[in-house]
Amino acid sequence: MAGASSQVFFEGTEKLLEVWFSSDSESPDLRDVKQEEWEKLLRIVRCEIISKTSNADMDAYVLSESSMFVTKSRFILKTCGRTTLLLAVEPLIQLVKEQCGFSKVLDVFYSRKKFAKPEQQHSIHQSFDEEVSHLDKLFKRIYSVPDWYDGAAYTLGRINKDCWHLYTMDAVGVMEPDQTVELLMWEMCPDTMQIFTKKVCKDGPEATKKSGICDIIPGAQIDDFLFDPCGYSMNGLLPGGYYITIHVTPEPHCSYVSFESNVPQENYMELMEKVLNTFKPSKFLMTVFANKESIAKDNHKQLENKELVPGYTRADHQFCTFKNYNLTYSHFTRPII
Amino acid sequence: MAGASSQVFFEGTEKLLEVWFSSDSESPDLRDVKQEEWEKLLRIVRCEIISKTSNADMDAYVLSESSMFVTKSRFILKTCGRTTLLLAVEPLIQLVKEQCGFSKVLDVFYSRKKFAKPEQQHSIHQSFDEEVSHLDKLFKRIYSVPDWYDGAAYTLGRINKDCWHLYTMDAVGVMEPDQTVELLMWEMCPDTMQIFTKKVCKDGPEATKKSGICDIIPGAQIDDFLFDPCGYSMNGLLPGGYYITIHVTPEPHCSYVSFESNVPQENYMELMEKVLNTFKPSKFLMTVFANKESIAKDNHKQLENKELVPGYTRADHQFCTFKNYNLTYSHFTRPII
Numbered sequence: 001m002a003g004a005s006s007q008v009f010f011e012g013t014e015k016l017l018e019v020w021f022s023s024d025s026e027s028p029d030l031r032d033v034k035q036e037e038w039e040k041l042l043r044i045v046r047c048e049i050i051s052k053t054s055n056a057d058m059d060a061y062v063l064s065e066s067s068m069f070v071t072k073s074r075f076i077l078k079t080c081g082r083t084t085l086l087l088a089v090e091p092l093i094q095l096v097k098e099q100c101g102f103s104k105v106l107d108v109f110y111s112r113k114k115f116a117k118p119e120q121q122h123s124i125h126q127s128f129d130e131e132v133s134h135l136d137k138l139f140k141r142i143y144s145v146p147d148w149y150d151g152a153a154y155t156l157g158r159i160n161k162d163c164w165h166l167y168t169m170d171a172v173g174v175m176e177p178d179q180t181v182e183l184l185m186w187e188m189c190p191d192t193m194q195i196f197t198k199k200v201c202k203d204g205p206e207a208t209k210k211s212g213i214c215d216i217i218p219g220a221q222i223d224d225f226l227f228d229p230c231g232y233s234m235n236g237l238l239p240g241g242y243y244i245t246i247h248v249t250p251e252p253h254c255s256y257v258s259f260e261s262n263v264p265q266e267n268y269m270e271l272m273e274k275v276l277n278t279f280k281p282s283k284f285l286m287t288v289f290a291n292k293e294s295i296a297k298d299n300h301k302q303l304e305n306k307e308l309v310p311g312y313t314r315a316d317h318q319f320c321t322f323k324n325y326n327l328t329y330s331h332f333t334r335p336i337i
Numbered sequence: 338m339a340g341a342s343s344q345v346f347f348e349g350t351e352k353l354l355e356v357w358f359s360s361d362s363e364s365p366d367l368r369d370v371k372q373e374e375w376e377k378l379l380r381i382v383r384c385e386i387i388s389k390t391s392n393a394d395m396d397a398y399v400l401s402e403s404s405m406f407v408t409k410s411r412f413i414l415k416t417c418g419r420t421t422l423l424l425a426v427e428p429l430i431q432l433v434k435e436q437c438g439f440s441k442v443l444d445v446f447y448s449r450k451k452f453a454k455p456e457q458q459h460s461i462h463q464s465f466d467e468e469v470s471h472l473d474k475l476f477k478r479i480y481s482v483p484d485w486y487d488g489a490a491y492t493l494g495r496i497n498k499d500c501w502h503l504y505t506m507d508a509v510g511v512m513e514p515d516q517t518v519e520l521l522m523w524e525m526c527p528d529t530m531q532i533f534t535k536k537v538c539k540d541g542p543e544a545t546k547k548s549g550i551c552d553i554i555p556g557a558q559i560d561d562f563l564f565d566p567c568g569y570s571m572n573g574l575l576p577g578g579y580y581i582t583i584h585v586t587p588e589p590h591c592s593y594v595s596f597e598s599n600v601p602q603e604n605y606m607e608l609m610e611k612v613l614n615t616f617k618p619s620k621f622l623m624t625v626f627a628n629k630e631s632i633a634k635d636n637h638k639q640l641e642n643k644e645l646v647p648g649y650t651r652a653d654h655q656f657c658t659f660k661n662y663n664l665t666y667s668h669f670t671r672p673i674i
Contacts, residue, residue, distance in 0.1 A: 132497050152653075153497040160469050160490040306658070314658075316489075321643070321654040 011115055012249030012256030013184070014066050015085040015125065016078045018109040019092065020174050021102035028100035029072050031059050037095060038068070044088045047079055053223040057241035062225050062233050067245045069235070073102070078260070080247060084122045086110070086134055093142060106173030110135065111166045113184050113285065116254060128155065128165040135167050156318050156329040157285065164285055164329060172324045179296040180289045181268050183259040185281030192280055193250035197230035207232050212278045216271070217244050217263065238263065257281065264295050267302055276309065281334075288328045300328040348452055349586030349593030350521070351403050352422040352462065353415045355446040356429065357511050358439035365437040366409050368396050374432060375405070381425045384416055387570075390560040394578035399562050399570050404582045406572070410439070415597070417584060421459045423447070423471055430479060443510030447472065448503045450521050450622065453591060465492065465502040472504050493655050493666040494622065501622055501666060509661045516633040517626045518605050520596040522618030529617055530587035534567035544569050549615045553608070554581050554600060575600065594618065601632050604639055613646065618671075625665045637665040
């Protein structure tokens, strides 16, 4: 996105970290952390804040490389390019302990699609094994009694083709309804991708409207940004701590779009179709996470259908049961005609 | 098994290869391959034939390191220790082409649990990435038109704890009913393991009877072998091309037992319970493969139940849909009291 020219490879694939915190003290709030402290943390990750929007439940930040979301006790950081997200995990835990009194990590989810060019990443992110080793060591060091700690690392999909990695504490910590749906798309429709360049649109709002992103989840409070010469990021806020976030890497040789939301739905099909119709990827993978408290908890049953997405062939489909979450992973491709 | 003393580590965990062949010529038969040719092939793997049993549908071999099964068009080789199974794949394909006229590989399944000590393996088997790379290169080289070839590699379970690897062509080649259930067990009951030593039993048949293995699938034609000083292998043949095979590494510091069968059942619970009651592992993983033609194809629905196995806690549960097969992976542990 930022600074990416049409000749240079850009790794659109994001690293995604979600951490849930708890405390013995009375109602601490992650949103009490000052913006300058977040800026310090993001310097470690090698990105910076472009803009901020808030509602009663959440602060949302558009970053130079993707997005950050902060609610009372949940922190989400999603960063693309060559950012060094995992270097920020320990400083984050220290920061929210010192500033808010959060003494415990309830659960952690770190995930990403396989990078297109892993060799261009910082050493900590060059392989999932490295990332897992870093997180395992970190949590064992921080929590001197490792009995409760049970970091679990998974790879879904084909490790020799496209796949998606996940590290979680697999805890029963998060007891409120929670769900996350992601669509990671690549080999995008070149015509659609043109919208996300300064040649075609003057700014974020124009790209949001022209692309149809504004119609995906109507009513969201949108913060959008169009990079120069190309690239697009948006956060959409909804009441109740719900968000959507979309990031576009439009360059034809490395086109990539991600869609993520925690909007609770019993059935994500309509939402998925809207996203796919907006971006028209040749390939995409979908992950749906839902815990037992979520109305999306039985969503995986609908997702079992092989002919789920008209016009696409399903190459892989996996379903995982964790202690408190269900996860569905599916990989689709559009047959070459 | 063979030659393993109580002080030396032995890798009980097997490498398991299953290959289905087809041909344009008229009904070739893998069982036409002469035993001396199999012996040559097994020399590449670094193991040898101990004994052979046959019925109308299948030849079954007990090996110095596990087992081999040959039917008309399916070849199964399961080898433990430091054997070099993957070195035999290309010679196998050449052998059955030259000797029987099999011109095509219909499907391949290569699988194994994560090794306890991967560093003790031959370089080709030290990591799953190495194994995948070997198979990908091999199939691309053999079949000059790689369009139909789609080797798919998966890791199920926790890559930083216990997990299980699978490489398959994910073809729609095998059109007859097919199913395979495996129970891989470790941290075994030491008292039960004593049965599989020369101290307690004089030979295979005595160990088969004393352990209760004879009652797991009654009526099987059993070929069993007790190694000196300890270790046990058995093949059981049933009409119709069905087999069971059990291998025991009884040494307390590296105890491991595998059970495998292709007996078709709508529900594998009773069979599983028999196996678990026979061996009493502290930990085990279960895999159930069934294609769409199999009566076991809906087995995964029964296996979804978290409280499936009394006395055990399920740590992981994953379900995968391939082109023609369903696969369930579950990992259980007995809580420490």
